[in-house]
Amino acid sequence: MDVLGDVLALARVDASLLATFDARAPWAIELPARSGAAFHAVVAGTCWFAADGTPPRRLAPGDVVLLPAGARHQLATDPDLPPRRFDDDLKRGLIRADGDLVLDGPGARTRILCAGYRYDAEAAHPVLSLLPPVLHVAADESEHGPWLRSILDLLAHETRGGTAAPGTAAPGAATAGAATAAVRLLDLLLIHVIRAWLATGGEPAGVSWLRGLRDPVTARALAALHGRPAHGWTLDTLAATINVSRSTLARRFSRHVGEPPLTYLTRWRLDLAARRLRDTSRPVAAIAHEVGYTSEFAFNRAFTRAHGCPPGRYRRQAGRG
Template sequence: MPSGGSTLNAENSGNHTLPSTLAGVDPLSQFLTGPRAQAAFTLRVTMDPPFAIDVQDQAALTVIAAIQGGAWIIAAGTDPQFLAAGQAATVRGPAPYVVADAPDRAATVVIGPGQSCRTPAGDHVDVTMSHGVRSWGNSPDGDTVLLIGTYQSSAAAGQLAVSALPPLAVFDTQETDPALLGLIEREMSRPAPGQESALDRALDLLLLHLVRASVDRADAAGPSWATGTRDPVVARALEVLHAEPASAWTVAELAKRAHVSRATMASRFQAAVGQPPMTYLAAWRLALAADRLASSTATTAAIAQDVGYSSAFAFSAAFSRAYGVSPTGYRRAAEVS
């Protein structure tokens, strides 16, 4: 596609005072206050049938909104879903998916990593299908108009935030704010100072609305921190874990805070969130650390202490096990991207 912007605890230790940017937030709030969309790929797509866009860009998450007409979204492991005007959809990557005028349509164009655009035969059509900045399609006045927002890579807390989303979800008009869709379309249509930042923040806000809608659904994706908020006992535990991730939490202490027995806390947390409380805390601490590595110049030792580790060595070992790369390597990769 044409340019739409550049490329979304393992141990308990003593209490620490966490920086204000990390304290008292849940994964969705951290997603909006920490590393989030930065120069995200955003595009207005206009298509006439027949069309089938085979998306193989390996993006972490894509948000699609239909402004006019509609399209089918086909993703592996799920039934094809139709996206009608006024609706929005989320597609979790990096697996490929197809956007088409019919669910059985053969691919007419393939989108690769870096938003390269070619025909199935391999001919590049980046230029011929471009209609200006942030506008692309097989017809400048196509019957189907889609707004695309892509998080090429997602920050760690962002990954936790969108864990409430299934691989493919379509949200109806009651769950999608039409005013917000209108704002995004207007920003895409008129190049202006600050456009890139405005689109980033609007895309973040749209995703927040969609994650909330997914949480509110009875058929939301499997157990996660989001589904845990429905259980008042688990919600209390999540509240204190998010507010004080560096504290020396135990299941017994969480149970005390929620005025239930240790066994009750352990069983209800496991059922609602899908993992034990201390396993969730480990992931949350490391996610916060990953976001700080990507967005600050704080030393590894300082970050380790801030998220609840007694030593940089213990933190580095836990981080490497979870992310497959050292904290230093993670920071370098974030700087390159």
């Protein structure tokens, strides 16, 4: 079971391509804070990146920067250049008919893919909030670099409309599904960036399920719980499934995730139930059974403790009742 993908799906982390920034030196821009996450990937040339509270860092082709909370930041060919604020007026002045944002100049060219990620603020399982304010994955510092570069190359192709190659039946023609492909690649890129960050020693904020993915015992336990959330798990059956002692499982899971396995399972079940209450019209009793409760009364009590109101009221407040 892909725990990271499972939680991203629950939190409705959705990607949207904001722009392809194509600039020739010298230039410097400041991008304001935004809701959701901001993302930049350098596909050609180099630039400098700086955010509030962090020193400037040089970005090379294949480098990726993710700002999980959408912090204010700057991009420039020289960190000492005074930046222009990237507001609506500047955007209108730079955008071309093909959707690229272009800054002309006499110097070297830099091309950057800029995107954003929205996520459900009501999702109880935070994802991006567990990451640092700035997450930088350098293409030459990670075993994930070649994979990231491959995704970026394909993403750059799709953002140009997925145009057919010269010598084909329709050279230069836009390929069907290019916009959809670009968004799907952004989803894939986010997963690879988080993987690369974890693999290179990234530390999630506090104890959490994300920290647990770095420990093999805890990661296997999380995968089992996410794979069969409605199963009647006990500490003994979970330990037997992943081939460790119950004491080892309890100790390592609690140390990395911050709570015992069955407490985590209860929260995950109720998170799943909340999503289904918001997104479907299925009866409460059916949802209770689907997430592992044999008693609707027990489910109602647990859900009320977790979300502050009974399932029926929660659904009405979400606009599904």
